[in-house]
Amino acid sequence: MRPAGLIAAAAVTALAAAGAISYAVAEDGGAPAGAHAAPAAAAPSPSVLAVPAPDSADAGFARDMAVHHQQAVEMAYLVRDRTRDAEVRRLAYDIAQTQANQRGMLLGWLDLWGLPKVSAEPPMTWMGMGDAAAGEDGALMPGMATNTQLKKLNQLSGRPAEILFLQLMTAHHRGGLHMAQGCVARCAVAAEKRLARSMVxxxxxxxQLMAGMLKERGAAPDS
Known part of the structure; x- marks a missing residue:
């Protein structure tokens, strides 16, 4: 595993547990500030007890978006070490932090629901796209970069690395946006739908930001 992958994996271990807690709090409405903890014998609300089916949109989105987000985090760490441009480094940091946190929430919810983090079904099955042609060269879902593209990003530096990163992340966001919109339309768990809306x-x-950054560098979103 690349050093960037090790850092991201370590962060997700802690975030997954936090995700399970945040789901329970979000579904229960949260406790008022300064309120005392509920008695140990108190039963959780029905919304917290509700568990999506393994083949539900909620479970499918959590699994697929966790994988999708992981690649975004990896690309962000790659470009961070290959440019001195403050704007690109700031964007990469924001993407890495945001998507690692969201990935931790998604994996935490799967833990909370007692559901596996992998499925025998093809990616995007929960969106009715399981019969779509599988991506080539490691691109498992729409928008994901191929292994060849990641290798190229790993070899570039300076302006060329910035441009390729912005192009790859633009495609990545477009695919992720489509998935998040799918969850907004199909997911049943309130906390997960809210997270999906925030992703959108x-x-x-x-x-929009990346389109402007590419224009400043004399490049277009589509390579």
């Missing part, structure tokens, strides 16, 4: 808003904003 955040990635739309970053797509």
């Amino acid at each position: 808003d955040g990635q739309r904003s970053e797509l």
Whole structure:
């Protein structure tokens, strides 16, 4: 595993546990500030007890988006070490932190639900796209970079690395945006739908930002 992957994996271990806690709090509405902890014998609310089916949109989105996000984190760490441009490094840091945190929440929810983090079904089955042609060269889902593209990013530095990163992340966000919109439409768990909506808003904003950054560098979003 690359050093960047080791850092991301270590962060997710802690974030997965935090995700399970945040799900329970979000579904239960959260405790008022300063409120005392509920008695140990108190039963959790029905919404917390509700567990999605293994083949549900909620479970499928959590699994697939966790994989999708992991690659975004990896690309962000790669470009961070290959440019001195403050704007690109800031964007890479924001993407890495945001998507690692969201990935931890998704994996934490799967733990909370007692559901496996992998499925025998093809990616995107929960969106009715399981019969779509599998991506080539390691690109498992729409928008994901291929192994060849990641290798190239790992070999570049300076302006060329910035441009390729922005192009790859633009495609990545477009694919992620489509998935998040799918969860908004199909997921049943309230906390997960809220997270998906926040992904839609955040990635739309970053797509606009990256389009401007590419224009400043004399490049287009599509290579």
